[in-house]
Amino acid sequence: xxxxxxxxxxxxxxxxxxxxxxxxxxxxxxxxxxxxxxxxxxxxxxxxxxxxxxxxxxxxxxxxxxxxxxxxxxxxxxxxxxxxxxxxxxxxxxxxxxxxxxxxxxxxxxxxxxxxxxxxxxxxxxxxxxxxxxxxxxxxxxxxxxxxxxxxxxxxxxxxxxxxxxxxxxxxxxxxxxxxxxxxxxxxxxxxxxxxxxxxxxxxxxxxxxxxxxxxxxxxxxxxxxxxxxxxxxxxxxxxxxxxxxxxxxxxxxxxxxxxxxxxxxxxxxxxxxxxxxxxxxxxxxxxxxxxxxxxxxxxxxxxxxxxxxxxxxxxxxxxxxxxxxxxxxxxxxxxxxxxxxx
Amino acid sequence: xxxxxxxxxxxxxxxxxxxxxxxxxxxxxxxxxxxxxxxxxxxxxxxxxxxxxxxxxxxxxxxxxxxxxxxxxxxxxxxxxxxxxxxxxxxxxxxxxxxxxxxxxxxxxxxxxxxxxxxxxxxxxxxxxxxxxxxxxxxxxxxxxxxxxxxxxxxxxxxxxxxxxxxxxxxxxxxxxxxxxxxxxxxxxxxxxxxxxxxxxxxxxxxxxxxxxxxxxxxxxxxxxxxxxxxxxxxxxxxxxxxxxxxxxxxxxxxxxxxxxxxxxxxxxxxxxxxxxxxxxxxxxxxxxxxxxxxxxxxxxxxxxxxxxxxxxxxxxxxxxxxxxxxxxxxxxxxxxxxxxxx
DNA sequence: ACCAGAAAACAAAACGTTTCGCTTTTCAGC
DNA sequence: GCTGAAAAGCGAAACGTTTTGTTTTCTGGT
Numbered sequence: 208x209x210x211x212x213x214x215x216x217x218x219x220x221x222x223x224x225x226x227x228x229x230x231x232x233x234x235x236x237x238x239x240x241x242x243x244x245x246x247x248x249x250x251x252x253x254x255x256x257x258x259x260x261x262x263x264x265x266x267x268x269x270x271x272x273x274x275x276x277x278x279x280x281x282x283x284x285x286x287x288x289x290x291x292x293x294x295x296x297x298x299x300x301x302x303x304x305x306x307x308x309x310x311x312x313x314x315x316x317x318x319x320x321x322x323x324x325x326x327x328x329x330x331x332x333x334x335x336x337x338x339x340x341x342x343x344x345x346x347x348x349x350x351x352x353x354x355x356x357x358x359x360x361x362x363x364x365x366x367x368x369x370x371x372x373x374x375x376x377x378x379x380x381x382x383x384x385x386x387x388x389x390x391x392x393x394x395x396x397x398x399x400x401x402x403x404x405x406x407x408x409x410x411x412x413x414x415x416x417x418x419x420x421x422x423x424x425x426x427x428x429x430x431x432x433x434x435x436x437x438x439x440x441x442x443x444x445x446x447x448x449x450x451x452x453x454x455x456x457x458x459x460x461x462x463x464x465x466x467x468x469x470x471x472x473x474x475x476x477x478x479x480x481x482x483x484x485x486x487x488x489x490x491x492x493x494x495x496x497x498x499x500x501x502x503x504x505x506x507x508x509x510x511x512x513x514x515x516x517x518x519x520x521x522x523x524x525x526x527x528x529x530x531x532x533x534x535x536x537x538x539x540x541x542x543x544x545x546x547x548x549x550x
Numbered sequence: 551x552x553x554x555x556x557x558x559x560x561x562x563x564x565x566x567x568x569x570x571x572x573x574x575x576x577x578x579x580x581x582x583x584x585x586x587x588x589x590x591x592x593x594x595x596x597x598x599x600x601x602x603x604x605x606x607x608x609x610x611x612x613x614x615x616x617x618x619x620x621x622x623x624x625x626x627x628x629x630x631x632x633x634x635x636x637x638x639x640x641x642x643x644x645x646x647x648x649x650x651x652x653x654x655x656x657x658x659x660x661x662x663x664x665x666x667x668x669x670x671x672x673x674x675x676x677x678x679x680x681x682x683x684x685x686x687x688x689x690x691x692x693x694x695x696x697x698x699x700x701x702x703x704x705x706x707x708x709x710x711x712x713x714x715x716x717x718x719x720x721x722x723x724x725x726x727x728x729x730x731x732x733x734x735x736x737x738x739x740x741x742x743x744x745x746x747x748x749x750x751x752x753x754x755x756x757x758x759x760x761x762x763x764x765x766x767x768x769x770x771x772x773x774x775x776x777x778x779x780x781x782x783x784x785x786x787x788x789x790x791x792x793x794x795x796x797x798x799x800x801x802x803x804x805x806x807x808x809x810x811x812x813x814x815x816x817x818x819x820x821x822x823x824x825x826x827x828x829x830x831x832x833x834x835x836x837x838x839x840x841x842x843x844x845x846x847x848x849x850x851x852x853x854x855x856x857x858x859x860x861x862x863x864x865x866x867x868x869x870x871x872x873x874x875x876x877x878x879x880x881x882x883x884x885x886x887x888x889x890x891x892x893x
Numbered sequence: 894a895c896c897a898g899a900a901a902a903c904a905a906a907a908c909g910t911t912t913c914g915c916t917t918t919t920c921a922g923c
Numbered sequence: 924g925c926t927g928a929a930a931a932g933c934g935a936a937a938c939g940t941t942t943t944g945t946t947t948t949c950t951g952g953t
Binding site for chain 2: 254280288300319343344469477
């Protein structure tokens with residue numbers, strides 16, 4: 208592999224001059240040509256490790272997410288990468304596969320690899336661990352949390368207004384005349400799941416509808432209208448059936464993430480229940496499916512692109528050392544696609 | 551940020567000794583304690599840039615895929631990362647979002663960042679470009695292609711036996727008595743899509759069933775039994791309807807990727823067609839859905855985990871400089887979950 | 894033709910490691 | 924308490940850049 212020294216030798220110019228030119232500095236026209244020629248001939252490519260060692264910057268952002276199998280994150284990261292790229296940064300993605308230890312490990316590896324910033328969709332990591340990781344490098348590593356916040360950890364974050372999302376969904380179901388409204392929620396330890404649950408309960412309260420208490424465990428046990436699943440297909444499928452098998456099944460239902468929505472829709476099809484007609488329904492995230500299904504279903508769409516873009520914006524400013532109020536917590540509005548049933 | 555020099559000063563030991571110990575060498579017991587203490591107290595963390603600069607290794611593998619929104623790749627990469635991690639490597643993922651230029655750019659950035667190896671699910675990049683990128687670093691960068699091969703580019707690759715996958719599917723449909731069998735294929739420029747199409751045609755040929763010619767364009771135009779979609783939900787949905795709207799619709803259908811399978815299933819539901827009963831059906835990849843749907847559908851499952859694992863194995867061997875026959879082309883068998891319709 | 898000032902080129906040091914070739918220390922066995 | 928081999932420790936050079944402060948070259952106005 209040829210280095211800047213080789214270019215120097217071949218051109219007879221000094222290291223400093225080559226380096227300056229390569230970084231956008233000015234050189235005499237004839238030298239410019241000579242350097243270009245040498246770079247081309249030698250196939251010279253900058254060694255980013257060496258550069259980073261000197262400059263303490265990698266122009267690289269690390270992204271850590273719980274899994275690569277959720278399309279929602281794919282959309283977020285696509286927008287994030289676009290935003291960062293426009294400023295000359297590249298993003299690298301790591302998944303921790305819902306593994307508590309791996310989550311920390313990936314974060315540490317990224318820090319050691321000297322990324323200039325981190326975007327994190329956290330799940331298990333504690334405020335304390337995160338604090339330590341963020342400061343491991345001496346100065347504070349720029350970091351933006353997406354989708355989920357961590358209690359006790361002060362950090363820029365981009366989240367969805369989950370509370371109002373489910374609030375609006377339930378409100379709409381109430382408006383359509385429903386009173387026995389169910390929710391299939393996610394694990395309450397995840398901030399998004401919790402907020403969605405709160406939105407559901409608050410809507411019922413505000414409209415004076417009796418709302419039973421939340422089951423204590425993270426389990427889906429318990430009867431009544433509230434079910435807590437694991438945010439996966441299976442949960443949606445099983446809990447939908449469970450709800451409908453009750454003596455007094457709900458007349459409407461709100462399902463709070465993509466996979467569980469898919470599960471519930473599948474179960475409904477299977478039982479011959481026409482969602483939207485037989486049972487009021489609002490799903491989450493499965494926008495394509497719900498639009499195209501017949502009849503089309505109401506659905507809450509999360510602003511994935513916007514989330515990625517905002518995360519990029521905030522992180523770029525932090526990395527540039529811009530003075531911003533700290534922390535930035537940006538709450539994005541989700542969009543309820545309301546599709547009332549028509550004959 | 552404290553460096554190895556700080557540790558050296560604090561302990562009174564030389565740089566060389568500290569370095570040796572930190573890399574697994576032996577030191578006297580009392581020095582061991584002293585170093586450990588200093589590392590802890592100073593919060594020392596190795597600077598991987600500096601290390602990589604010296605050693606020419608980053609213990610890092612770059613993964614480049616067309617999008618982060620396909621769960622299939624998520625599964626592949628999860629297994630890949632596990633395999634690599636066991637050998638001390640970490641993987642970083644980049645998506646090029648189906649963008650031709652970005653595909654090259656991401657590859658180049660990775661090479662410049664001195665990853666030790668690359669795993670690539672290629673789409674647009676040409677053999678020539680890839681050849682240049684692979685050799686940019688002087689020696690040949692270890693590289694493994696997954697899911698898709700590139701004509702004219704010699705490289706280790708892990709692919710699925712797509713031909714036999716659709717061959718088997720069609721064979722099964724024939725066995726069930728079908729003669730008018732359709733396929734919804736993907737863009738024939740993608741090697742997987744092409745192979746799946748060939749399997750379909752060969753099965754028909756082998757069983758002496760008349761098979762019309764493939765439409766010339768990459769378009770879904772054309773009548774008859776063969777349709778070419780874009781590998782997305784919309785294509786599956788639209789082409790299914792198109793097929794069924796014909797005067798002589800097929801009696802059976804093979805759909806050749808996840809998104810299009812979802813689209814076709816949705817369209818069928820919508821038309822009141824019960825797949826498996828009214829129309830013979832084999833889908834692709836949507837294992838969960840097809841298992842749980844009623845009646846359950848036959849589906850081809852790609853060995854995602856195995857693909858990731860094999861890719862890891864091969865790449866590790868190459869990076870370790872092991873002498874293997876070149877190139878390694880590993881064809882994994884897909885699995886046909888056959889679920890004949892029962893009353 | 895000269896000079897000042899600007900622009901370009903330069904030499905050398907530094908970034909934080911690893912490693913090579915030596916020197917010193919340790920310790921087992923007599 | 925020696926001896927010699929093995930183990931541990933050491934100093935310095937090197938990896939490929941950027942950067943700082945200095946020197947050289949160019950430019951144009953008189």
